[in-house]
Amino acid sequence: MFTKKRLLGGLALATGAAIALTGCSSSDAPAPGEAQEFDPNEKVELDLAFWGDETRAGFYNEAIEAFNEEYPNITVKPQFLDFAGFWEKRQTEAAGGGLPDVMQFDYSYLRQYGENNLLLDLGPYLGEEIKTDAIPESAVKIGVVGDKTVGLPTSTNAxxxxxxxxxxxxxxxxxxxxxxxxxxxxxxxxxxxxxxxxxxxxxxxxxxxxxxxxxxxxxxxxxxxxxxxxxxxxxxxxxxxxxxxxxxxxxxxxxxxxxxxxxxxxxxxxxxxxxxxxxxxxxxxxxxxxxxxxxxxxxxxxxxxxxxxxxxYLKPSMLHTISAKTEHPAAAAVLVDFLVNSPKVGEIFGTNRGLPVSQTQLDGADLDELSTKVRDYEASIADRLGDAPPVPxxxxxxxxxxxxxxxxxxxxxxxxxxxxxxxxxxxxxxxxxx
The missing domain is CATH 3.40.190.10 (Periplasmic binding protein-like II)
Structure with a gap:
């Protein structure tokens, strides 16, 4: 067994015209600003949506298996599409109010979905279900839209x-x-x-x-x-x-x-x-x-x-977000924490999603020569790094x-x-x- 750890953050570049999105909170979910208590004995199903290729899909399947070793009562159902198909489906779901519980997310869409109240405010779960002590504070700020933390990065680049x-x-x-x-x-x-x-x-x-x-x-x-x-x-x-x-x-x-x-x-x-x-x-x-x-x-x-x-500044290669309408926000937060902080996930993904933002996950990754150069480069520019710009x-x-x-x-x-x-x-x- 291994201990779950930290998380947070922000980026990517994508998309053209804005889409009209509206959202509302699930009647079963806690009120905004309140945290649902996590019950490890409750049997829960969560959808996890991501984009990528077959290699990344395999990595996510391995990560889900590792997650279930620690949280056997949470069933994670992966949804995998290419980048374009992923966002087409999210737009359709957003219009109908049915986004997946947990989503791999692109920075370019964060303001769009965040300002339309489609993403859960992660604030009540930070430091508890979602650990932040292994994440740079500047990375934590990247996922803030308005006054809410709606996304946490898996990885960064500069x-x-x-x-x-x-x-x-x-x-x-x-x-x-x-x-x-x-x-x-x-x-x-x-x-x-x-x-x-x-x-x-x-x-x-x-x-x-x-x-x-x-x-x-x-x-x-x-x-x-x-x-x-x-x-x-x-x-x-x-x-x-x-x-x-x-x-x-x-x-x-x-x-x-x-x-x-x-x-x-x-x-x-x-x-x-x-x-x-x-x-x-x-x-x-x-x-x-x-x-x-x-x-x-x-x-x-x-x-x-x-x-x-x-x-x-450090920008997120990608982020994880949670639907504002999820019926299981605490369990979803536990999954996000695992995907961002777990050393086991670092071992599985390496730098497939970018250089891990969490030090605990980075410690678990087996870096090749180029990835080591990237890690050393980002460490070398510490004195030149400022806060990330506002969400695009x-x-x-x-x-x-x-x-x-x-x-x-x-x-x-x-x-x-x-x-x-x-x-x-x-x-x-x-x-x-x-």
């Missing part, structure tokens, strides 16, 4: 820079060091690109992805959006930011035109780009594509805009894609930064006000 160590050495530039400025980074890109002679490049235009704009704003002490879901930046600020990437687009790094030739694998995964910034859980995908001679990846922090800024607005997914497509237009010379910013604000206004 924005990072992956570097092809061997290619950096071949080009004579070495890996870009931690703590370097963006001005130094742009020069490093130019040096690597020149050394590559049209066959390899330093990096691409970092201004074409919304997460870089987010880091830029956070370096100034501000998030992209307020707690109320309003934009926290101006059209002029966005145009100025997009202007920063002009030198790279003019030939000092890989251009959009060159990058298109590498679709769908990408220049970095093909072994022709030294550095790429993305979430730190993307490493396994890179290794699956990179040529054998380029399997050594270095993971460093993004360049620095402002010394001492808390621009980085409902239309964040569509805005993220619009930002990327406008970045591509800039790379092709189809728009000026001012024109692109004006177009983005048209969509932003519609997303916020509709």
């Amino acid at each position: 924005w990072a820079m992956f570097q092809n160590t061997a290619l950096a050495d071949e080009l004579g530039v070495g890996v870009f060091p931690d703590g370097g400025s963006y001005e130094e980074y742009e020069q490093w890109i130019a040096d690597a690109t020149e050394a590559g002679g049209g066959e390899a490049w330093g990096a691409g235009d970092f201004t074409g992805v919304i997460q870089f704009f987010e880091l830029y704003k956070r370096s100034q002490g501000e998030d992209l959006f307020t707690e109320e879901g309003e934009a926290n930046f101006t059209e002029e600020e966005l145009a100025d930011f997009w202007t920063m990437g002009q030198e790279i687009r003019d030939g000092k790094g890989i251009t959009t035109q060159e990058a298109v030739e590498y679709d769908p694998v990408g220049a970095f995964a093909s072994g022709d780009l030294v550095a790429e910034m993305t979430w730190d859980n993307f490493g396994a995908g890179y290794l699956a594509q990179l040529p054998e001679e380029y399997q050594d990846l270095t993971i460093t922090a993004p360049p620095v805009w402002e010394e001492g800024a808390k621009d980085l 607005i409902a239309a964040y997914g569509s805005l993220e894609q619009k930002f990327r497509s406008l970045g591509e237009d800039l790379g092709h010379g189809l728009k000026t930064p001012e024109e692109a910013a004006a177009e983005f604000f048209v969509e932003l206004d519609a997303a916020i006000n509709n």
Whole structure:
């Protein structure tokens, strides 16, 4: 037997238009803010819904078996779909008031479902059925919508820079060091690109992805959006930011035109780009594509805009939530605790769901070389980590894609930064006000 432990947290990126959702509380459930007492002798059935592939489904089946060794009176019925099918079914269930008891959840949908009272307030169960002492406080806060904790992360990731160590050495530039400025980074890109002679490049235009704009704003002490879901930046600020990437687009790094030739694998995964910034859980995908001679990846922090800024943060790879209408909230909370905190679950899943957010679960995971690098990277940026931003607005997914497509237009010379910013604000206004 092993002891159940801790939990909490927050992220992922998904979805376009908001859906009209309404929810109400089950008449059998405790009143809001009250906890139902857990009775381990009561026979209970819980639905557990998740997305993923057959490998993940197998892991969940193993985890359920381990859970039943400790809680034999709770029968867990798994529901497994791919990502798109999962959310189509949840939308249908939400409209009809019948969400599963426990759900694997995507961060992009958390505000939508939380603000419509479809998710249980986990607050009354924190520290009791759901242990939190092995979870960083910053991770606990990630699942808060309004004044309620409606989701707890299974795992976290952070924005990072992956570097092809061997290619950096071949080009004579070495890996870009931690703590370097963006001005130094742009020069490093130019040096690597020149050394590559049209066959390899330093990096691409970092201004074409919304997460870089987010880091830029956070370096100034501000998030992209307020707690109320309003934009926290101006059209002029966005145009100025997009202007920063002009030198790279003019030939000092890989251009959009060159990058298109590498679709769908990408220049970095093909072994022709030294550095790429993305979430730190993307490493396994890179290794699956990179040529054998380029399997050594270095993971460093993004360049620095402002010394001492808390621009980085941990986001959830995924979360667990409980339906507000579950008839067994205490038993559901016990299941969530097990899925997030149990060392046995860490042993079963490893980093399949990302780097475990709970230290007890992380201790149970058998980390491979890359996962160890990710763990060490997240530990190395502790002084640079700030609180996670407010839960994404409902239309964040569509805005993220619009930002990327406008970045591509800039790379092709189809728009000026001012024109692109004006177009983005048209969509932003519609997303916020509709």
